Amino acid sequence: MKILVLILLFILPTLTIGLEERPDPVVDTPLGKIQGTWDFTEKVSRFKKFKGLKYGNIVRRFQSAELVTEYPEEIYDASSDGPDCAQLGLSFYAEDCLYLNVYTPEVVGNNSVMVWIHGGALTVGSGSERRFGPKFLLDKNIILVTINYRLGAFGFLSLENPLMPGNQGLKDQVLALEWVRNNIESFGGNPDDVTLFGESAGSRSVLFNLVSPTAHGLFHKAIGQSGNEYDPRNQVAQHGQLRTIVYDIATNLNCPTDSDVEVKECLESYEDYSILLHEAQTVG
Numbered sequence: 672m673k674i675l676v677l678i679l680l681f682i683l684p685t686l687t688i689g690l691e692e693r694p695d696p697v698v699d700t701p702l703g704k705i706q707g708t709w710d711f712t713e714k715v716s717r718f719k720k721f722k723g724l725k726y727g728n729i730v731r732r733f734q735s736a737e738l739v740t741e742y743p744e745e746i747y748d749a750s751s752d753g754p755d756c757a758q759l760g761l762s763f764y765a766e767d768c769l770y771l772n773v774y775t776p777e778v779v780g781n782n783s784v785m786v787w788i789h790g791g792a793l794t795v796g797s798g799s800e801r802r803f804g805p806k807f808l809l810d811k812n813i814i815l816v817t818i819n820y821r822l823g824a825f826g827f828l829s830l831e832n833p834l835m836p837g838n839q840g841l842k843d844q845v846l847a848l849e850w851v852r853n854n855i856e857s858f859g860g861n862p863d864d865v866t867l868f869g870e871s872a873g874s875r876s877v878l879f880n881l882v883s884p885t886a887h888g889l890f891h892k893a894i895g896q897s898g899n900e901y902d903p904r905n906q907v908a909q910h911g912q913l914r915t916i917v918y919d920i921a922t923n924l925n926c927p928t929d930s931d932v933e934v935k936e937c938l939e940s941y942e943d944y945s946i947l948l949h950e951a952q953t954v955g
Contacts, residue, residue, distance in 0.1 A: 700857035727769030774805035779859020790871030848889035874898030
């Protein structure tokens with residue numbers, strides 16, 4: 672036992688010193704230069720972390736986001752997670768939440784890429800490192816990408832028309848895949864060898880993207896873990912059903928409901944927490 676303790680006391684400072692002595696990794700991408708950090712895998716192999724990479728700009732609530740094509744910073748700081756998307760149960764979140772993390776081995780060269788979609792009933796969760804760390808998978812010599820996407824009302828409310836088309840959360844996932852296609856080669860990844868995988872609602876999202884023409888060509892393999900399109904929770908909404916939910920939320924918030932435009936503008940004006948709370952009370 673004493674020998675084991677002595678070994679650990681010797682090894683752990685060595686690992687810490689190794690991390691401190693090496694300069695932070697920097698990659699040059701079409702977006703600009705990005706600076707990350709170092710860490711160790713489960714088997715104590717060194718790997719690179721690039722966290723909080725913004726992939727989409729939300730120009731307007733309930734509408735499609737725009738792909739980020741350039742970072743304004745001279746060197747983008749990718750040392751920490753971006754904020755989680757708006758959801759109940761958190762003390763800190765943001766509507767401006769379209770961020771992803773990229774984790775790569777120390778030495779890369781056309782590595783296979785795996786893109787993770789988190790579960791959470793499309794209402795909670797994130798792709799942050801504290802929820803889904805990379806330390807096991809990075810021992811497999813792959814590049815791992817974990818993503819955020821809009822949740823709940825902000826990701827899926829719909830008036831069934833262009834004013835509020837719905838499925839913004841799924842569209843965010845496609846946008847993240849576009850970001851990967853455009854930039855992952857700079858991290859040492861192969862854009863022609865991308866596996867999309869997820870669990871629970873993330874698994875269902877994988878399968879939705881598998882049949883969606885908007886995601887065609889953006890990934891090449893798929894893994895669904897504990898979730899599929901035939902889940903009873905995936906009931907196809909009847910025409911008008913989603914509109915009714917939006918109008919019920921608007922009514923509970925004392926919004927004018929004489930027209931879709933009034934409803935949308937009113938819901939856009941409310942703070943995010945009020946919408947989340949009344950969504951939960953309306954949908955259950």
